[in-house]
């Protein structure tokens with residue numbers, strides 16, 4: 001299908017996505033779904049994916065998060081999201097084969113267990129979702145989280161493998177070392193990998209600069225060279 005054709009039901013899908021993701025805050029709320037939509041369509045256009053299916057999957061991929069939060073993680077938001085997306089898509093008039101394709105993308109976007117992204121659209125959604133956890137956006141999200149749990153602004157001197165999540169040392173830099181720095185290796189499409197490489201390079205330079213700016217040292221002219 002030519003990529004200049006309008007996406008069916010785009011406005012309605014956006015409204016549904018916004019309504020169902022609103023409670024998820026800065027990291028997984030409606031803004032995240034919109035960013036994933038943009039990135040997925042950018043990759044999808046280059047790779048010749050079915051953009052209407054990809055758009056629906058991107059906007060609905062995290063609609064199961066509320067149930068996951070309320071169940072304290074017992075419910076998988078990807079599996080649950082696919083379950084609640086099916087009747088929504090049916091109501092909007094999607095064919096059963098399109099519903100199956102979209103729900104596969106939603107179900108496999110976490111790439112857990114046997115839920116592997118099997119279609120081009122599913123691999124693109126996986127990459128687009130992961131890309132939103134790195135680069136400038138990823139750094140912003142990491143600081144949002146660090147702020148929520150009261151972590152330090154930065155500490156490059158600590159061995160991250162010896163620190164604990166939800167501790168004072170659970171900084172954005174720790175998140176970079178433990179998770180964000182490995183994301184580019186997980187990309188499933190060549191376009192996703194190229195975008196991830198760019199975002200990775202930006203993160204490296206950001207944290208280098210942050211380390212420079214936060215290095216604590218007393219200027220030499222203030223140091224008494226002959227202490228008594």
Ligand SMILES: [Fe+2]
Pocket residue numbers: 061062077078109110129
């Ligand atoms: Fe998700």
Ligand SMILES: [Fe+2]
Pocket residue numbers: 028032036061062129
């Ligand atoms: Fe997501």
